[in-house]
Amino acid sequence: MKPAATAENLRPDYTVDQPWDRYTASDHQTWRTLFERQAKLLPGRACGEFIAGLDGLGVAADGIPHFDRLSDVLEKATGWRIVAVPGLVPDDVFFGHLAARRFPVTWWIRKPAQMDYLQEPDVFHDIYGHVPLLMNPIFGDYMQAYGAGGLKALGLDALVGFDLMRIMRTKYRIDTFQKTYFAIDNFDQLFAATRPDFAPYYRTLRTLSDIGAGEVVDSDTVLNRGTGEGWADTPDT
């Protein structure tokens, strides 16, 4: 189910009211299937903060949650709320929401044939994948700073990631698993990395070449080299 929001109900900040009545029994079943499948994959893979956030939110397998209820729980914990959007929103709108502690969540859910992959985020991706960490105060602050940093980066005409030049130079994929993942020891480290003024980084970045999504460079410390399973062999874009 993916009806685009109509012009009448799309607000200038790209939010809509979550059209709860439009979810079908099949939509809720899709949520259940995805939820149960994902829950089995978490132990040993997801960090403690994520698991704690998921439990604290009270998101369950029984059906697509009401955003208002989730927002109330989230707001008590960290001051964040989630807002419904019809899909990907422009960068400036996205960063503006984050900077105001509002997390945009796509309201519609994928079709059963798209269980393993769809190209843009749906409600399961956004709620299950992104919202639990917003229950964590350090991560919540980080995401707000990330939004503010993103707005600033747009002003500098240089929209990039959060951390070091290495990460900022690396290409990423939207159509397959990432070929390189960067590790942090804890969220404090992540937050500290967002504090500096990024303007000098952007200036330097313009003089450096990109690094391919799966490339290993001399300065890297490789923690784990995967098998490459699941990589698409199409070129990075």
Ligand SMILES: [Fe+2]
């Ligand atoms: Fe995502």
